[in-house]
Amino acid sequence: xxxxxxxxxxxxxxxxxxxxxxxxxxxxxxxxxxxxxxxxxxxxxxxxxxxxxxxxxxxxxxxxxxxxxxxxxxxxxxxxxxxxxxxxxxx
Amino acid sequence: xxxxxxxxxxxxxxxxxxxxxxxxxxxxxxxxxxxxxxxxxxxxxxxxxxxxxxxxxxxxxxxxxxxxxxxxxxxxxxxxxxxxxxxxxxxxxxxxxxxxxxxxxxxxxxxxxxxxxxxxxxxxxxxxxxxxxxxxxxxxxxxxxxxxxxxxxxxxxxxxxxxxxxxxxxxxxxxxxxxxxxxxxxxxxxxxxxxxxxxxxxx
Numbered sequence: 001x002x003x004x005x006x007x008x009x010x011x012x013x014x015x016x017x018x019x020x021x022x023x024x025x026x027x028x029x030x031x032x033x034x035x036x037x038x039x040x041x042x043x044x045x046x047x048x049x050x051x052x053x054x055x056x057x058x059x060x061x062x063x064x065x066x067x068x069x070x071x072x073x074x075x076x077x078x079x080x081x082x083x084x085x086x087x088x089x090x091x
Numbered sequence: 092x093x094x095x096x097x098x099x100x101x102x103x104x105x106x107x108x109x110x111x112x113x114x115x116x117x118x119x120x121x122x123x124x125x126x127x128x129x130x131x132x133x134x135x136x137x138x139x140x141x142x143x144x145x146x147x148x149x150x151x152x153x154x155x156x157x158x159x160x161x162x163x164x165x166x167x168x169x170x171x172x173x174x175x176x177x178x179x180x181x182x183x184x185x186x187x188x189x190x191x192x193x194x195x196x197x198x199x200x201x202x203x204x205x206x207x208x209x210x211x212x213x214x215x216x217x218x219x220x221x222x223x224x225x226x227x228x229x230x231x232x233x234x235x236x237x238x239x240x241x242x243x244x245x246x247x248x249x250x251x252x253x254x255x256x257x258x259x260x261x262x263x264x265x266x267x268x269x270x271x272x273x274x275x276x277x278x279x280x281x282x283x284x285x286x287x288x289x290x291x292x293x294x
Binding site: 059063066067074076080081083084087088 | 093098105109112113115116119
């Protein structure tokens, strides 16, 4: 059941609809913190630039996370298949 | 570098592979209790078998000890038998030598026997010849004896004739001439010599 919440990111308030308010609020707070950190590092840059840079950072992190997840999934699949072979060969 | 869609596609494939692996593993896990029971049963059987084998080993050990004891006991006996065997082999060697010596003697005596048999046969042949000669000589002797008897009879007859002649001569001394008397005396002497010769041959 979605509900409407309001979050503030880099001084601008946004109305959002979500099924997980706590998670969205937490992610909004993280994004606000990252944008503010970047604003301090790059003073005078417009919010759009800061948003694009943050989006790029987030995309990079997502890509790394996906690659890590892929490696982990393959490792788990290898281990489980190996276990299966072990069990099957001991029959 | 993979783009986002490719990463998603790879992640999807990896998740599907993981799901298949889990499903396979789950099947194995589901069958695991039964497998464990089977393994426990096998383990129990193996343990029982191990106990049986240990009992068998214990028996074998006891038997081995008995055999060892028997072997030690028989070792002395074996040594005695070996020494007896050595003595017997020595005796057999001596007997073999004796047999060889006896065989040599037998061979020698056989040769002698064959020579003696040959000599005996020759003696028999000689004896047969001698018997044949003796038989001939006996026949000759019998003939000579017969001749002697005849000559003795003849001599007796002649002596009788001589006696009668002497008697007649004494009564008819004048009947014979001197030459006739000498002729008669020579005839008588010849007869006497023949008789003496036959008597000598008979002796």
